[in-house]
Amino acid sequence: MKRFVLALGLMLGATVAHAEIDIQEVQSPKGFKAWLVEDHAIPFVALELRFKGGASLDEVGKRGASNLMIGLLEEGAGDLDARGFAEQSEAIAAQFGYSISDDAVQISAKYLTEKKDESIALLRASLNDPTFDQASVDRVRQQILTSLRSDKTDPDQIARNAFSAQVFGDHPYGSDYAGTVDSVQALTRDDVVTAWRNALAQDRAYVAAAGDITAEELGEVMDLLLSDLPETGAPLPERVEVETTARVTVLPFETPQSVALFGHRGLPRDHPDFFAAYVMNTIFGEGGFESRLMTEVREKRGLTYGVYSYLLPKDHAELLIGQVASANDRISEAVDVIRDEWAKLAENGVTQAELTQAQTYLTGAYALRFDGNGPIAKILVGMQMDGLTPQYINTRNDRINAVTLEDIKRVAAEIIKPDELTFVVVGDPKGLDGGIIH
Template identity: 35%
Template sequence: MLASPNSLAATSTLAAAKIKRVVSSGGIEAWLLQDATVPLIAVEYAFGGGATQDPSDKSGVSRMVARLLDQGAGNLDSTTFHQRLDRRAIELSFESDRDHFGGSLRTLKDNKDEAFDLLRMALTSPRFDPADVERIRAGQLANLRHELTDPSSLAIRKFYEITFQDHPYARQAGGTLDSVPKINLADLKGYVRGVIAKDTLKIAVVGDIDPEDLCKLLDCTFSSLSDKSNLTPIPDVVATKPPQRVFIPLDVTQTFVTFGGPGVRRIEPDFMSAFVVNHILGGGLTSRLFREVREKRGLAYFIGERLVWMDHSSVFVGYSGTHADRAGGTVEEIERQVRHIAETGPTPQELDDAKSYVKGSQILALGTTSKLARTLLQHQLDKLPIDYLEKHDEVVDAVTLEDAKRAAARLWGDGLLTVLVGRSPVP
C-alpha cells in the first residue's frame, strides 16, 4: 500500500530530527535513525574502492567478490550459510560499483545478534570454495555473453569507453569474456584484503535499535577488520568533450541510442542547479525529451536522461529506443532539444515544476527503513552534513533561473557523445 503524503512528510521530519552519529568504543562510526514503529533494522554499509580497484587486466574481480561473500564463511559452507539466513528471515547482500564495495543487511530486531554475526563472518572469513567460485564465474560469463547481443548493454559499455578512455571508469565492473576466466583465488583474497578495511567504512542504520546496542554490534561486526585499506589511487578525470558519434552494427529491429557528456560533480556548487535542470530536459514523463521526442513526434519507444556522479568525475547519460527507420529522426530531435535548452535555458514554469518534483522525490526516498538507510549512506558517501535532510529543500529552492541557465549551457553547450547500436548508421 502506498504511503500517504502526510505520512511521507512525517517520515522526513522524523529522519531530520533524530539522525545521530554514534561511535563505538572500538571507533566504528555510524549514522543512526532510531525508529521503533516496527521491529525491523536496516543497515547499509560501504567501503571505498569498488571496481576501480580491480587489476587492469582482470576487470570483474570486485563483482565476483560481491557475489561470493554470502556463499559460505568460516565453518559454514554455502548451503549452511543460506540456511542460517533463511531460518531467521535475514536478508544479506553485497554489491560493487565503480567507487565503492558494500551491501545491505535486513533483520528483525529479535534476530539482530545472529544477523550481524553472519555479516561479520562474510566480511572477515569468506570461504571462496572452488565449486562456488566456478559457479559464480559461470554465471558472470553467461551474463557477459548475453550482453554481446543486447543493444542497450553494448551502447552503454561503448559510451563509458569513449567517455573515460584509459581511466579505470572505462572498465566494466562485470569484467569481460577475456578477463573473468583469468581471475583466481589470489585475486579474490587480495581484493578483500585491500578494500575491506575500517578507514573507508561508512555505515547507516535505521530501525528499532538503540545507540548502546548498536555500538556493541558494530564492534562485534567490524572491529576485527584491517585498520587501513590498500587502495590504488584513482585520479580525477573530466569526461571526453563532445561532439562525437559512434555506430555499432547489430541485426536488431530496434535501434538503441545512448547519449551524454561531461556532468557536474556532487561536490561542486553548481550541482543542484545541474540536477534540477537535468530533470527538465530528460527526467521523466514531463521532460522536454519525453514530450518532444516521444509524445509529439512518436519517434521513440522510450527516452530519458539522468545525471551520474562518481567520486572522481560526473556525466549526464541519456538513452532511447526507436525503430531502425526512425533512428535518424530520433537523434536529430534529441540534438535539437539539447541545443535549444543549452541556448535558452528552462522557462520559469519549468523551473518551478522541477524544483517541486525534486523536493517531493526526496520525501519519497524516505518512505521505508531500507530507503532511509540507503539515503543516509549516500549522504555520507557524498560528504554531506548529517543534517542535510533538513537543508535539502532550501538548497533546491535557492536555484535561480540564472543558475539553471548557466548549468544548462555548461552541460549541453558542446553537444553530445552519441552511441547507436542497430542495423545501419544514422546519416
C-alpha cells in the same frame, strides 16, 4: 553523539502523516562512525555498509575480480558452506544483500531484533571469514560468464560498454566492472582473496542503520563487524577528465531498433551549481513524461517509448548522459531532435512554468523516499558517501526552491555543450553515418 531532527510530511494517498527523522551521529568504542535513526515501533533493524572504492580497485589484468569476490561473500563463511549459510539465514529470517558498483561495495542487512546476535554473527563471518572455496569460485564464475556472454547480444549493454570505453579510455571506468569472458576465465582464487583484502577495509567504511537499535548497540555492532578488517585498502584510482567531441559512433548490430547513448562531461556532486544543474536536468530529461526530451521525441513525434538524461557524478569523473531507443529508420531523426534540444537548452535555459513545475515535483516527492527503515538506512549511508551532513535533509528542499531562472540559464550555458555531445548508436540505423558532426 550529535542529533538532528526533521519533521517530514509523508503523503500517502490523500492523507498526510507526519514522521520524525531523528539522525544521530554515532561513534563506536573503537572509533568507527555511523548515522542512526532509532525506531522501536517494530522489532526490526536495517543496516547498511559501504566501502569506497568498489570495482575500480581491480588490479591491472584482473578485471572482474571484485565483482566475483562480492558474489562469493555469502557462498560460505566460517564453518558454513554456501548451503549452510543460506539455511541459517533463512532460519533466523535475516536478509543479506551484496553488490558492487564502480565506486563502492554495498552490503545490506535486515534482521529481527530477537535474532540480532545470530544475524550479526553471520554477517561478520561473511565479511571477515569468507571461505572462497574453489567449488564456489567456479560456480559463481560460471554464472558471471553466462551473464557476460548474454551481454554480447544485448544492444543496451553493448552501447554502455562502447560509450564507457570511448569516454574513459583505459581508466577502470572505461570497462565493464564485471570484466570480460577472457578476464573472468583467468581469475584465480588468489585474485579473489586479493580483491577482498583490497576492497573491505576500515579506512573506507561507511555505516548507517535504522530501526530497533540504540546508539550503544550500533557501536558494538560496528566494532564486531569492522575491527578485524584490514586498516587500509588499495589505493583509489586517479581522476579522469572527460573530453568528447560532437560525433556519432555507429556499431552495427542486427536488431529491429537502435539504441543510442549520448552525453558529455557533467558536474561534481559538491559543485556550488549542482542544485541548479539538477533542477535543470529534471526539466530537460529526468522529469518523466513532463520532460522536454519526452515531449519532443516521444509525444510530438512518436520516435520512442522513452528517452531520458541524468547527471552521473562518479567519484573520479562526472557525466551528463542519456539514452534513447528508436526504430532503425527513425533513430536518425531522434538523434537530430536531441541535438537540437541540447542546443536550445544551452542558449535559452528554461521557462518559469517549467521551473515551478519541477520544483513542486522535486520537493513534494522527496519526503516519499523515507518510507521505511530500509530506504532510510540507504539514504543515510549515501549522504555520508556524498560528503553531506545530517542537516542536508532539512535544507534540501529550500535549496531546490532557491534555484532561479537566471541560475539555470547561467548553468545551462556553462555545462550544456552541443559541440561536445557524443552519441554511440548500436543497431542498423538508416540514414545515420558515424563520424564527426560539423
